[in-house]
Amino acid sequence: xxxxxxxxxxxxxxxxxxxxxxxxxxxxxxxxxxxxxxxxxxxxxxxxxxxxxxxxxxxxxxxxxxxxxxxxxxxxxxxxxxxxxxxxxxxxxxxxxxxxxxxxxxxxxxxxxx
Amino acid sequence: xxxxxxxxxxxxxxxxxxxxxxxxxxxxxxxxxxxxxxxxxxxxxxxxxxxxxxxxxxxxxxxxxxxxxxxxxxxxxxxxxxxxxxxxxxxxxxxxxxxxxxxxxxxxxxx
Numbered sequence: 001x002x003x004x005x006x007x008x009x010x011x012x013x014x015x016x017x018x019x020x021x022x023x024x025x026x027x028x029x030x031x032x033x034x035x036x037x038x039x040x041x042x043x044x045x046x047x048x049x050x051x052x053x054x055x056x057x058x059x060x061x062x063x064x065x066x067x068x069x070x071x072x073x074x075x076x077x078x079x080x081x082x083x084x085x086x087x088x089x090x091x092x093x094x095x096x097x098x099x100x101x102x103x104x105x106x107x108x109x110x111x112x113x114x
Numbered sequence: 115x116x117x118x119x120x121x122x123x124x125x126x127x128x129x130x131x132x133x134x135x136x137x138x139x140x141x142x143x144x145x146x147x148x149x150x151x152x153x154x155x156x157x158x159x160x161x162x163x164x165x166x167x168x169x170x171x172x173x174x175x176x177x178x179x180x181x182x183x184x185x186x187x188x189x190x191x192x193x194x195x196x197x198x199x200x201x202x203x204x205x206x207x208x209x210x211x212x213x214x215x216x217x218x219x220x221x222x223x224x225x
Contacts, residue, residue, distance in 0.1 A: 031211060033213075040217060042201060042215045043156070043203075044215070056211070058212060059214065102146075102161065103148075104158075105155035105156050106155060107154075107155050
């Protein structure tokens with residue numbers, strides 16, 4: 001059972017480039033989310049989804065785009081990368097859309113924007 | 115708004131106890147606790163629902179005081195494996211799906 005799989009694990013971008021961070025889960029979870037983690041800032045919610053076709057913004061959505069066409073996949077798109085988007089990105093999923101369930105995190109994707 | 119965790123960091127010797135606090139300026143519906151080891155993903159510890167519930171996980175337990183809008187995590191007889199950063203996540207109503215995390219408490223357990 002793979003759980004939550006994120007790719008790539010490491011990526012270096014130049015300012016202005018675009019890219020997609022992939023997230024897939026094989027647990028049939030309704031809820032999926034993206035967090036970014038910066039030193040001293042904890043985990044901040046970027047976007048989340050409570051099911052296929054349903055997405056919403058979190059605390060820090062600017063500069064990011066998401067879609068959810070299947071239950072399994074929840075990609076995060078950086079439209080025009082900026083140095084401020086240098087961070088570690090975590091995808092997380094939960095079986096419960098009422099949010100009383102635990103979050104299962106992927107291993108993270110470390111992004112550096114030059 | 116992020117919950118406030120205290121202390122920011124704590125150093126223990128193996129076998130000592132610690133308390134980590136998590137406070138919110140908004141009413142809390144649920145509090146979630148996670149532990150993250152360096153270079154790894156956060157791992158779930160427990161969820162507490164409003165109602166003053168207390169839960170336990172091995173020698174780690176937590177309380178939730180709805181009136182004070184705060185939660186505390188208790189680590190008893192700490193082990194080396196307890197080292198890591200502890201995060202509380204709060205759901206303060208509105209949408210059930212937004213879990214807002216604090217900045218974390220770094221716990222170091224030395225032999």
